[in-house]
Amino acid sequence: MFYFELLVAGLVQGAMYAMMALGLTLIYGLLRILHIAHAAVFTLGGYVGVLAANSGLPLAAAAALAVLAAAAAGPVVYGTVYRPLLDKPPYVALIASIGLLIAMEDGFRLLFGPYGLSFAENPWFVSGPDLGGIFLNWVQIALGLSALVAIAGLGLFAVGSRTGVAWRATVDDPEIAMSFGVSPERVRLLAFALASALAGLAGFLVGLLNNLIEPGMGNITSYKGLAIVVLGGLGNVPGTLWASLLLGVAESFGTIYLDRILDRDAIAFFILVVVLMWRPQGLARGR
């Protein structure tokens, strides 16, 4: 039973990683940018959510606001920071992204204080359904469910809609896609909006789970997200999902068995280094 609980906790954590890593891998697939400032969007979702909830809105409405704010921020980040750098060597966008992350993190600290904000009331955190002996609170269930819905929704969107087809075409070959009347610019804006919406939701839910929103809350998650993206084979969506779940579970068991040698947050990178030495293209086949 103990092992089963560890497994479930790991899968929930993995679902959260998936929501971050999915956005990172979509953006990498389109633009070849390691979007480290994704962490700041995640934190933005958390702050918008906690401010909305503490001003008296119901949690569901606060969640919606968090998602909307993040979804609006993503395209703005793309337009102002990344678009002018697309034809430069990749490290240029990476450094700009790091600059953005540092600046936004400091902005949050200046606006809302260094110690972070907590939810005045956090009903989803203290209660949960009875699942035959395993206790999961509603936040954990919401994390798992939103990851599932988001992933299924994205999958359907990519396969079944015209925009989804245009998207995949742009990933494969932007120039040919353009000659068929697809606007790569619109696809990119959409990708940033969707990826950021996911990050915002993840930020809000993680905020609920820890009952704390702080300026640097997204950083470690975002670094791990990048590790997951690489593990999954840069830009490979199914690979990213598998790697997220694998990491969540590995961390959950690792904290029990590896705690004396390695920090919890280093487990992801241990797996990353070992896997890359064995399979340089990541777990799944990269593009």
Added chain:
Amino acid sequence: MDAYLTSLATFVAINVTLALGLNLITGFCGQVSLGHAAFFGTGAYAAALVTTGGFPFAHGVAAAILAAGLLGLVVGLASLRVREDFLAITTMGAGFLFLGFVRKQDWLGGEFGIPGIQPPFAPEGMAVLAILSAILVWLASIAVRRSWMGRIFMAIARDEEAASSIGIDTARFKLAAFLLGTMSAGLAGAVYAHVVQLIVPDAFGFIQSITILAMVVVGGIGSNLGAVLGAVLLTLLPEMFRFVDTYKLLVYGGLLILVMHLSPDGLVGIGRRLLRAVRR
């Protein structure tokens, strides 16, 4: 000399040493590393272990350079397997692994680090030592840049396939770049440990790695002068902005974005363009 200026000069010199070392790997040889602070930390920890164990400072420095270079070779082996973005993330991972490992080791002091490291000289002497180390690494970097090896590094940075197609053993030279660059970081670490006298794992984290990379890039990637200028500027900048201390990181982050947009080849790039304009 003013104690504040002395310590400022020391930290500028340490950062110059770090930036020059990373410039060898990332600038000359084109291997983007997001984990340079791990080698800096390895040097600091190795030197601190040796001198707190009762051995002289010189042994500490030697141990630092050796340990950092050894770890550098291991991470350099990674660069033979993975490239570009994969390598950037792998080196970032190596940095986090270093941190995660050190934090859990009792013999390295865990989270609290190693206290009571005795400096061999007074603060002024340490400043001179730091500056001499920086000059030594600078001269060595210039020598590498002008040598046959430096040219091969640049060939690898520009096009690895092309370099190996004309018979260059790229693996050997990439390892050499990692070895030289990380040995410099080890030297910087030994000096740093004996300046601050207390080292903690958090001083060698991802932000530190990024700061070193930012110095190289803001100065002008691939240029020795650029690495020096970048290190001096980015160390002094937070000090100059001290009067708006609250906004330090905001300004710093904004500056990184700005430099990337206006001049991706850094300060040296701006200088070059100005020179060309003046000559016309």
